[in-house]
Amino acid sequence: MGQSNPPFMSGVPELLCLQVIAQGETYGYDIVRRIRLLTGEAIVLGEGVVYPVLHSLERAGRLKARRRTVDGRSRVYYRLTAGGRKRAEALNERWQRVRAGMDMALSGGGDAALYVE
Amino acid sequence: MGQSNPPFMSGVPELLCLQVIAQGETYGYDIVRRIRLLTGEAIVLGEGVVYPVLHSLERAGRLKARRRTVDGRSRVYYRLTAGGRKRAEALNERWQRVRAGMDMALSGGGDAALYVE
DNA sequence: TTGGAATGCCTTGAACTGCGAGGTAATATA
DNA sequence: TATATTACCTCGCAGTTCAAGGCATTCCAA
Structure with a gap:
């Protein structure tokens, strides 16, 4: 019955994961670290x-996973599929739209006294 | 113990309401309309x-409400308190920070220098 | 050598937000 | 007279994010 849209502000963690993976095959633990560093801790x-995001992306066919052992460390490496790349673009556009909307809303000075009509 | 931080991406509706009210005393129904227009439907x-945001802001002493009848319409007009102005600034800064973080993450093309520990 | 820190994976339960749907009532419009 | 618009409100769900934990391995310092 009640089919509700996702919150307008969601999908950001998903976008960040996709964006990181788009820059080269990586694994979960590293993605966590890189998002922190890439965004300057923001x-x-x-x-x-x-991890749940990664799993749901894989289930949706947007990521391909493979287990590799590197330096004696067993990791699950992810890379984008074509669908993943498309998804990243869609989420990016959605984000840019929200971002632009916020810019518009916030650029109107906050002080009513400035506006003498 | 069971104290969890709010999601990193929240507080945007609150910020938008405060921002609209900062431009002049208004009422709920109008705020809905103006957010839609201000953000270009984004x-x-x-x-x-x-409405729930308005009520919680008022409860927190960040808005002052007064009932007025204008053009035979009874409305609840809101204006910012000093606390409300401070809150708006804090949320704005939080947003700018997230926005900047996203900009960094999404502009990621080549600089590996970004994530050197 | 032994124990803590870091790496690396995972899940669970709860918190929190945001959302649609619905309810009420007055006024305007056709 | 009916229907749309204005204007207020609340309920309860749905989707997301979160902290907190558990597990196993490897590394390093005491």
């Missing part, structure tokens, strides 16, 4: 956010 | 979002 997503 | 918040 956005810090824990493993409890990232 | 962000459309329904009454089910706006």
